[in-house]
Amino acid sequence: MRVVSQSVVPRDITDEFTTAASKLKTGQLVKDEYFTLFEAVGALEIMDSKMDSGYLGPGENHAQALEDDYDLTRELGPEEVLGIMDGLLCHEMAWHMGHPLSQTLFTSLYLDKLLWPVPKSLDEAHFFRGHLANNNEELAIVHLVLRAYCLALVKCCDFVHARVATEYYFEEEDFVTQLYNRSLLSQFEPEPFYDLLNRAISWVDEQKGMLDERVREAIWTRLLFRREFLQGLEQDVEVIQTRSKEHFLTCLSQLDNLAKSTSLGTEVPDSFSWKIQRKLASTVPPRPMVKINFEDALAHLKRLCQDAIDLQEIIDYQGPYNFKVTIWTLLSRKPQPSVYIRSLVQTLIVNNMTILGAVPVKQFLYDELAELVLPSRILLEANMDEIEVPSDPRFQIAKQMDAFVKRFSQPFADTFRSACLNRCRIRRTVCHTIVDWDNLQMEAEDLDEQLRTLSKEPPLMLANGDATYSYPLSSWAYHHKLIQFRLILQLGFELSIYSPEELPGMYWYLSHICSTHLGHIDRIRTFTVATAKRNLAEMAAKKRDALERHTALQKSLRLLERLTTQIVAVDAFAISLHALYVLLARHGILPTASSAQAYSSDRLRYEIRMKPFLQITLPELVPYDEYRREAVLEGDSDEIVLERATKAISEARKAWEATLANGAFVQDSDGEENLAPAIEEDWKRDVKDTMRACIGASIAIETVKKALKARANVAEPKEGGHPPSVNLRVTIPETGSKARWHDWWIVPQVSPAAVGSKT
Amino acid sequence: MNPTPTPPPDKSTTSTPTPTTTTSNLRYIRYNAAHEDAYVPAMRQLISKDLSEPYSIYVYRYFLYQWGDLCFMAMDDSLPSPMVGVVVSKLEPHRGGPLRGYIAMLAVREEYRGQGIATKLARMAIDAMVEREADEIVLETETTNTAAIKLYERLGFLRSKRLHRYYLNGNSAYRLVLYVKEGTGSMRTNLDAYAPQQQQQSGPPYPVVESRAEMSGAVTAPEPALLHEGNGRGW
Numbered sequence: 001m002r003v004v005s006q007s008v009v010p011r012d013i014t015d016e017f018t019t020a021a022s023k024l025k026t027g028q029l030v031k032d033e034y035f036t037l038f039e040a041v042g043a044l045e046i047m048d049s050k051m052d053s054g055y056l057g058p059g060e061n062h063a064q065a066l067e068d069d070y071d072l073t074r075e076l077g078p079e080e081v082l083g084i085m086d087g088l089l090c091h092e093m094a095w096h097m098g099h100p101l102s103q104t105l106f107t108s109l110y111l112d113k114l115l116w117p118v119p120k121s122l123d124e125a126h127f128f129r130g131h132l133a134n135n136n137e138e139l140a141i142v143h144l145v146l147r148a149y150c151l152a153l154v155k156c157c158d159f160v161h162a163r164v165a166t167e168y169y170f171e172e173e174d175f176v177t178q179l180y181n182r183s184l185l186s187q188f189e190p191e192p193f194y195d196l197l198n199r200a201i202s203w204v205d206e207q208k209g210m211l212d213e214r215v216r217e218a219i220w221t222r223l224l225f226r227r228e229f230l231q232g233l234e235q236d237v238e239v240i241q242t243r244s245k246e247h248f249l250t251c252l253s254q255l256d257n258l259a260k261s262t263s264l265g266t267e268v269p270d271s272f273s274w275k276i277q278r279k280l281a282s283t284v285p286p287r288p289m290v291k292i293n294f295e296d297a298l299a300h301l302k303r304l305c306q307d308a309i310d311l312q313e314i315i316d317y318q319g320p321y322n323f324k325v326t327i328w329t330l331l332s333r334k335p336q337p338s339v340y341i342r343s344l345v346q347t348l349i350v351n352n353m354t355i356l357g358a359v360p361v362k363q364f365l366y367d368e369l370a371e372l373v374l375p376s377r378i379l380l381e382a383n384m385d386e387i388e389v390p391s392d393p394r395f396q397i398a399k400q401m402d403a404f405v406k407r408f409s410q411p412f413a414d415t416f417r418s419a420c421l422n423r424c425r426i427r428r429t430v431c432h433t434i435v436d437w438d439n440l441q442m443e444a445e446d447l448d449e450q451l452r453t454l455s456k457e458p459p460l461m462l463a464n465g466d467a468t469y470s471y472p473l474s475s476w477a478y479h480h481k482l483i484q485f486r487l488i489l490q491l492g493f494e495l496s497i498y499s500p501e502e503l504p505g506m507y508w509y510l511s512h513i514c515s516t517h518l519g520h521i522d523r524i525r526t527f528t529v530a531t532a533k534r535n536l537a538e539m540a541a542k543k544r545d546a547l548e549r550h551t552a553l554q555k556s557l558r559l560l561e562r563l564t565t566q567i568v569a570v571d572a573f574a575i576s577l578h579a580l581y582v583l584l585a586r587h588g589i590l591p592t593a594s595s596a597q598a599y600s601s602d603r604l605r606y607e608i609r610m611k612p613f614l615q616i617t618l619p620e621l622v623p624y625d626e627y628r629r630e631a632v633l634e635g636d637s638d639e640i641v642l643e644r645a646t647k648a649i650s651e652a653r654k655a656w657e658a659t660l661a662n663g664a665f666v667q668d669s670d671g672e673e674n675l676a677p678a679i680e681e682d683w684k685r686d687v688k689d690t691m692r693a694c695i696g697a698s699i700a701i702e703t704v705k706k707a708l709k710a711r712a713n714v715a716e717p718k719e720g721g722h723p724p725s726v727n728l729r730v731t732i733p734e735t736g737s738k739a740r741w742h743d744w745w746i747v748p749q750v751s752p753a754a755v756g757s758k759t
Numbered sequence: 760m761n762p763t764p765t766p767p768p769d770k771s772t773t774s775t776p777t778p779t780t781t782t783s784n785l786r787y788i789r790y791n792a793a794h795e796d797a798y799v800p801a802m803r804q805l806i807s808k809d810l811s812e813p814y815s816i817y818v819y820r821y822f823l824y825q826w827g828d829l830c831f832m833a834m835d836d837s838l839p840s841p842m843v844g845v846v847v848s849k850l851e852p853h854r855g856g857p858l859r860g861y862i863a864m865l866a867v868r869e870e871y872r873g874q875g876i877a878t879k880l881a882r883m884a885i886d887a888m889v890e891r892e893a894d895e896i897v898l899e900t901e902t903t904n905t906a907a908i909k910l911y912e913r914l915g916f917l918r919s920k921r922l923h924r925y926y927l928n929g930n931s932a933y934r935l936v937l938y939v940k941e942g943t944g945s946m947r948t949n950l951d952a953y954a955p956q957q958q959q960q961s962g963p964p965y966p967v968v969e970s971r972a973e974m975s976g977a978v979t980a981p982e983p984a985l986l987h988e989g990n991g992r993g994w
Binding site for chain 1: 814815821823824912916919922925936938
């Protein structure tokens with residue numbers, strides 16, 4: 001079809017173009033400044049079979065290239081229907097995993113027939129479109145059963161697509177939303193899909209004795225699964241109200257049956273075609289069909305259903321601390337929950353300025369401040385609506401606090417939402433947001449100064465007689481920034497970013513951040529303790545609200561204690577691994593990635609490593625020379641370093657045990673039952689894996705200790721001669737390998753080297 | 760998908776037992792546009808062997824026309840088609856910031872791997888970029904391409920980030936970075952309209968702070984208070 005517009009007058013420029021082009025040399029590129037590598041890569045070469053979707057090979061005609069001669073109205077045996085259903089499920093899961101529809105579901109000729117041209121009514125979505133609707137009663141297995149399955153499957157995809165597309169995801173990394181100008185039947189209400197499925201299920205029920213019973217049951221199971229899956233996906237964010245796990249539980253219960261019965265099916269490979277891509281509205285050339293096996297598809301589906309069930313545990317709001325634990329624990333599951341789950345969680349976290357569909361963001365932020373830095377303080381109590389005199393300091397405080405909420409609620413909510421990104425993106429995103437938090441801390445500090453005048457905050461006195469103030473808002477911002485520092489480093493370990501020779505320095509840096517953080521929490525605690533002391537006097541005087549304040553202060557102190565224990569655990573483990581790696585590096589048994597002939601220098605490599613932190617004001621960047629001295633523990637003998645490693649690992653084990661004993665969640669004093677048992681199990685497993693890594697480190701340290709001792713006993717080095725080398729072999733276990741107990745803790749495997757062999 | 764070409768796998772370092780072809784008389788030359796007719800088809804053949812998706816001629820021309828002097832080839836003249844290795848690169852300011860070299864493609868004919876040809880070619884490209892005052896050199900490589908990662912890490916590159924499902928085949932990549940000059944990490948870049956989307960912000964966008972000096976007041980940690988002077992935890 002030609003597009004004809006009144007305002008455009010076409011002119012043939014072929015001759016002019018040919019003349020101009022003939023003046024160019026081969027290889028010469030004519031481009032404007034906006035032609036980037038992106039455009040170059042996106043360019044297609046006409047007449048290249050791999051790039052030109054319209055290219056016809058020698059002897060190929062148009063019909064052969066575009067059309068498939070598969071007959072969609074043909075009769076199918078029940079085994080074939082089963083085979084097609086399972087083939088479609090594989091494609092559906094491949095799409096969930098991030099492959100485009102064009103290479104997965106849209107290769108199905110059955111789906112293509114239903115979806116194109118876009119049907120005006122659901123009745124129109126038939127396999128015999130374009131043919132005379134003949135008597136298809138005897139083909140109910142195709143036109144009723146397979147059709148119902150296909151339509152419901154597409155509607156499932158519609159729900160998934162809608163959820164992912166409204167949330168934050170990375171196109172092509174996490175998911176491909178491209179629909180190629182087709183619709184996933186979003187224009188139709190869900191009800192008719194259930195009707196169709198129910199009719200199909202009834203028909204299959206009636207076939208008892210007429211079809212092979214095992215095949216009949218297999219088809220029945222698939223229809224049932226599809227109905228429940230559709231209901232589960234339709235529920236979507238409504239889960240906040242319904243709290244129903246029923247549909248996904250039913251889905252889960254059917255998966256074993258699906259696995260067992262798939263072998264009864266007969267594949268119909270002709271009903272899937274690569275060629276359909278040539279008809280899709282796409283700028284990319286056709287690519288091979290994505291094939292995943294049924295087992296992998298089911299594994300993905302099983303995780304999706306389980307995650308969908310368990311995510312209900314995040315819904316009951318129990319304060320920001322517990323909320324954060326549930327979110328990060330659920331989304332750190334390995335493998336990471338699918339993009340659908342991650343999108344759904346994003347919506348649950350914050351939607352229309354409301355957390356979990358129930359808590360206004362202001363309340364959420366205030367809860368967080370109350371938990372950490374401002375238990376029961378006038379700053380959180382002042383409410384502008386209640387005080388009308390603008391000269392009242394409380395009015396001023398309320399105004400300032402409202403400004404704070406406006407500025408900070410989004411970045412704060414994002415510290416939860418960022419857990420929903422893929423792991424690589426979490427690290428990349430935090431590398432950016434940490435700079436924002438540096439700015440936020442500065443702004444909060446300004447606010448703190450204004451607020452403390454308004455609230456007449458009593459100062460604490462320093463040893464030199466200077467007054468010092470609590471700076472609650474900026475203290476809180478700094479706390480979050482330090483968490484992000486730690487996360488960048490720990491995700492660096494998880495994502496295998498650091499080379500072996502960097503490990504001593506990186507674990508030192510982690511411990512450096514931890515001790516900075518511990519100092520900061522001590523400071524927050526100091527002010528909370530001072531407030532608590534003042535409050536004791538008020539309690540004695542039986543002042544109004546004093547008891548309530550006391551409870552809030554004690555709760556806050558318990559949380560600070562909990563955080564301290566956790567950070568001490570991380571710190572001690574990092575110190576121990578740092579010391580262990582220092583010894584391995586000193587004795588030349590730590591593998592290295594770079595060679596002696598490498599470009600660059602340690603100083604420049606340190607600069608690359610510190611890139612995310614270069615712009616950060618606080619904590620200050622450690623200058624390279626200081627970093628180097630610390631990283632190699634300059635001046636400390638092997639004995640001292642060994643002692644340090646041993647002491648720290650035993651401290652770490654104790655602190656991790658204490659962390660485990662504290663449990664995943666802050667409990668209210670009334671000790672209500674744990675509302676997130678499945679997520680708590682994940683959390684415990686994570687801590688236990690860390691403890692296993694601690695044990696692994698203890699063993700490695702002992703092995704090094706013995707080897708160093710043995711070496712010392714063998715021979716005193718001759719004057720000026722080299723001491724004998726340490727007879728150890730070191731391997732760094734990869735993420736995901738069995739010897740890597742925990743992604744965040746790279747514990748080297750140290751074993752005695754075979755006698756006589758060189759390390 | 761990704762706008763940047765895949766450096767093809769290079770197996771120059773791994774278990775290639777004995778090279779099937781040993782050649783002491785390889786010739787390493789810089790690309791010369793005058794011979795594009797001969798070089799480009801040979802180059803494409805060499806590189807596309809390792810790729811699932813072919814690059815169009817425009818990708819090659821994009822690099823060669825603008826940075827032909829950063830392209831080097833290894834030739835074995837005893838062969839009818841003598842090109843056995845090639846490296847293709849570019850060098851330009853990155854978002855108005857550091858002068859960034861980029862190694863786009865590196866390939867060595869299979870039977871010539873294991874002789875350090877890829878390393879030699881990479882070094883030639885890096886040397887040429889350094890000579891032209893590059894601040895940094897970057898590239899991407901598949902996380903599963905151990906040989907290529909080893910090659911670049913031996914040359915001093917570090918992994919700076921991992922790129923999730925970066926390639927069309929769904930594989931992830933590492934970004935590898937080599938700083939040539941000090942201070943590269945602190946060089947400012949402009950926001951890039953072509954950059955991948957950043958975190959959606961439903962609230963007001965973060966203010967862009969151009970210079971710290973313009974911010975009022977220095978930011979210092981509030982001094983530790985008296986009660987907890989020194990936390991007494993040193994090992």
